[in-house]
Amino acid sequence: MKLLHRVRGKFNELFVFELQDGYRIEGVLYRGDTLCVSTQVGCPVRCVFCASGRQGLIRNLNAEEIYGQYSLLKGIFPIKRIAMAGIGEPLLNWKSVKEAFLALHKEGLKISFYTSGFPLNLLNELIDLPHNGLTISLHSLDPIIRKRIMPRAGDLYLLISFLREKIPQLNKKRRKKISLAYILLKGINSSEKDLRALAELARSLKVSVTLLSYNSTGGFDPVSGDDYERAFLFLRKKGVKVTLSSRFRRDSIGGCGTLTVGKK
Numbered sequence: 594m595k596l597l598h599r600v601r602g603k604f605n606e607l608f609v610f611e612l613q614d615g616y617r618i619e620g621v622l623y624r625g626d627t628l629c630v631s632t633q634v635g636c637p638v639r640c641v642f643c644a645s646g647r648q649g650l651i652r653n654l655n656a657e658e659i660y661g662q663y664s665l666l667k668g669i670f671p672i673k674r675i676a677m678a679g680i681g682e683p684l685l686n687w688k689s690v691k692e693a694f695l696a697l698h699k700e701g702l703k704i705s706f707y708t709s710g711f712p713l714n715l716l717n718e719l720i721d722l723p724h725n726g727l728t729i730s731l732h733s734l735d736p737i738i739r740k741r742i743m744p745r746a747g748d749l750y751l752l753i754s755f756l757r758e759k760i761p762q763l764n765k766k767r768r769k770k771i772s773l774a775y776i777l778l779k780g781i782n783s784s785e786k787d788l789r790a791l792a793e794l795a796r797s798l799k800v801s802v803t804l805l806s807y808n809s810t811g812g813f814d815p816v817s818g819d820d821y822e823r824a825f826l827f828l829r830k831k832g833v834k835v836t837l838s839s840r841f842r843r844d845s846i847g848g849c850g851t852l853t854v855g856k857k
């Protein structure tokens with residue numbers, strides 16, 4: 594594989610990698626020292642708010658291709674952290690993702706993950722790895738809405754009952770590494786009732802919420818700045834620790850949900 598080109602955004606730098614078979618995937622450097630890497634060419638979960646899943650899954654990346662995104666850049670940037678949060682669902686390419694994780698971990702890098710949470714036996718394995726952060730994408734606590742916006746994600750209730758059983762077994766330090774991701778989509782999942790359900794779950798699991806603002810990739814509207822802040826204050830008032838979308842996550846270059854695949 595090779596680095597095809599680099600695109601500088603306002604805050605991020607985007608990298609397009611070309612694989613041996615001509616497919617192109619993307620990675621993003623943000624905060625100057627964190628590299629977000631892709632784990633699949635396309636994504637089988639097909640979240641409707643994300644450009645990465647638009648074509649479904651084309652193929653899995655092998656461990657060398659995941660690690661390669663780092664090794665092609667490590668001489669250029671002082672990379673200290675890896676986020677397995679680019680194109681793809683890490684748990685649906687677990688063998689290669691785990692192999693790449695172990696190689697990256699050996700180099701002393703701090704590695705975090707984003708996942709939609711299935712299969713549960715692999716989520717269980719992932720939780721027990723020495724990761725530096727695990728964000729589980731919920732986006733709705735209504736199974737019908739979640740199915741609409743994350744068509745190929747696993748069953749919501751099975752995921753929640755797994756989390757209710759697993760998370761209390763973790764010590765406080767490990768539990769603090771886990772967060773529930775929730776992207777606010779106007780008129781879809783951002784009512785007070787929706788936020789109350791999210792607050793109740795986060796509080797009962799004693800985990801934080803990562804409140805994402807939507808980078809427009811077509812089909813939805815983001816909530817207004819005021820509504821975003823209102824949601825943040827609502828959750829905080831309910832006693833939930835909330836992480837907000839940083840400027841890196843919102844950059845039109847390399848922001849959440851904007852990465853795409855291509856072919857030569």
Ligand code: SF4
Nearest residue numbers: 636638640643646681
């Ligand atoms: S948000 Fe993540 S799981 Fe959903 S389609 Fe995009 S890459 Fe896949």
